[in-house]
Amino acid sequence: MKKEKDSSRIANVWNFMDRFRGDKVILLIALFLMLISVISVFSSTPLLALELHSDRVSIMMSQLKVVAIGAVLLFLFYWLGRSEWYRKISMLGFAVSFAILVVLVFKLNLGFVKAGSINGAWRILVVMGKQIHVYEFVKVFMILYLAWALDTYKQGAFVWVNRIAAKSDKLAFLTKPFAQKLIYIYIPIAAVTLMVMIGSNSSAFFIGFIMVAMILIGGIDLKDVAVVVAALLVGLGIMFGTYRLGWLEGSRFGTLVGRITQDDAAVMNTLLTSQKGSKEYNEARDELKQPIGALLAIQEGGLLGKGIGNSTQKYAVPVIFGDYMFSFIIEETGLWGAAILILLYFSLLARGTMVAKECDNYYDKIVVSGLIILVTGQAFMHMAVNVHLPLVPQTGQTLPLVSHGTNAFIVFSIVFGILLSISKDAHENIRRREDEAEPIIAHRDDHWTQNTTA
Numbered sequence: 001m002k003k004e005k006d007s008s009r010i011a012n013v014w015n016f017m018d019r020f021r022g023d024k025v026i027l028l029i030a031l032f033l034m035l036i037s038v039i040s041v042f043s044s045t046p047l048l049a050l051e052l053h054s055d056r057v058s059i060m061m062s063q064l065k066v067v068a069i070g071a072v073l074l075f076l077f078y079w080l081g082r083s084e085w086y087r088k089i090s091m092l093g094f095a096v097s098f099a100i101l102v103v104l105v106f107k108l109n110l111g112f113v114k115a116g117s118i119n120g121a122w123r124i125l126v127v128m129g130k131q132i133h134v135y136e137f138v139k140v141f142m143i144l145y146l147a148w149a150l151d152t153y154k155q156g157a158f159v160w161v162n163r164i165a166a167k168s169d170k171l172a173f174l175t176k177p178f179a180q181k182l183i184y185i186y187i188p189i190a191a192v193t194l195m196v197m198i199g200s201n202s203s204a205f206f207i208g209f210i211m212v213a214m215i216l217i218g219g220i221d222l223k224d225v226a227v228v229v230a231a232l233l234v235g236l237g238i239m240f241g242t243y244r245l246g247w248l249e250g251s252r253f254g255t256l257v258g259r260i261t262q263d264d265a266a267v268m269n270t271l272l273t274s275q276k277g278s279k280e281y282n283e284a285r286d287e288l289k290q291p292i293g294a295l296l297a298i299q300e301g302g303l304l305g306k307g308i309g310n311s312t313q314k315y316a317v318p319v320i321f322g323d324y325m326f327s328f329i330i331e332e333t334g335l336w337g338a339a340i341l342i343l344l345y346f347s348l349l350a351r352g353t354m355v356a357k358e359c360d361n362y363y364d365k366i367v368v369s370g371l372i373i374l375v376t377g378q379a380f381m382h383m384a385v386n387v388h389l390p391l392v393p394q395t396g397q398t399l400p401l402v403s404h405g406t407n408a409f410i411v412f413s414i415v416f417g418i419l420l421s422i423s424k425d426a427h428e429n430i431r432r433r434e435d436e437a438e439p440i441i442a443h444r445d446d447h448w449t450q451n452t453t454a
Contacts, residue, residue: 070413077417093145305334
């Protein structure tokens with residue numbers, strides 16, 4: 001009886017996978033990352049348990065709930081989502097991003113929603129007592145918006161600006177390609193990047209990188225892109241000069257400069273030579289606690305790791321379950337565990353590229369490309385921070401679908417849901433191409449028959 005039930009369950013899983021119309025490789029990558037998340041969060045959160053006056057089992061159960069919600073959202077966006085619906089919603093992406101960023105920048109309190117700060121930086125909205133990490137959502141909103149803007153520009157279908165231009169000859173310049181790109185693409189990119197930079201430099205650079213990559217993929221002239229990049233570099237140069245003059249002292253830009261130029265050897269020397277308990281000693285210790293702890297975790301993990309549950313740095317690095325999850329996984333599972341994670345994200349990049357290539361319309365291609373860049377780019381940035389790659393600021397970016405954190409996990413679950421939804425049509429094209437493909441070595445039936453008869 002038990003064997004029959006087990007075989008029935010296996011059959012049900014097999015039937016589900018057989019009927020699944022989205023890309024099965026992307027689905028399996030997402031599910032595997034979710035499984036890794038539950039195990040890793042349970043093992044990496046003793047300090048969080050102490051902080052919350054809780055225990056790791058309770059935290060794991062909480063993470064299981066987040067994973068369950070994420071899985072439900074993933075399948076809902078897969079089943080209910082339609083490309084044409086996403087396109088209509090996408091045109092609101094910049095407006096929504098701008099509105100919520102205005103609340104943050106001006107620290108507004110609108111009653112039901114108000115701006116909030118974390119570690120002195122205004123990055124969250126508080127909605128009915130719940131914290132929403134704005135930048136996690138802005139990333140997705142702007143990817144969707146840019147896909148709509150690039151597609152609409154390619155079709156020459158910017159309705160409102162064309163209507164305004166038709167009202168007066170003096171406004172005829174609005175119909176020119178560069179003017180439309182400036183209004184619908186370049187200004188939104190610049191506005192969002194600058195507004196995000198007020199609260200988080202790393203998020204601003206990452207969002208800016210994704211948007212520039214999208215317009216490159218979207219076929220915008222390299223000359224125009226070069227002008228935008230040059231303008232951003234000039235802006236950064238002006239900000240750096242202003243910072244050196246002391247006008248931006250204490251700003252997030254100063255934090256960025258400090259992280260990029262941080263000399264760990266000098267900080268370590270301060271730690272060793274300062275009196276224990278002094279201000280200099282405490283500041284140096286706090287600066288080194290996370291990056292050095294992460295490097296120690298990687299070194300101690302070695303090739304085979306210490307084994308699940310045997311990490312020691314999880315008792316020393318405060319946010320190892322979030323910003324330094326990659327280091328924690330290496331400490332417990334070794335380099336082979338790191339290799340599995342890297343392989344999963346590279347596989348996602350490769351599979352996503354193939355799905356984008358097989359999409360029927362331009363909008364789908366750009367959305368898939370942007371979302372794949374978001375997931376894999378953030379994953380590799382997280383890894384670069386963990387291994388202390390030179391010139392990479394030591395700043396927090398979670399490992400997609402693995403690190404502890406409700407907002408980021410929910411957002412990336414939705415991202416995978418959108419990818420799977422759009423991949424349905426692309427997967428049909430892939431299957432058709434596979435069916436139409438000729439075998440590598442063609443066998444002639446008559447030749448086989450003759451040899452058999454002989």
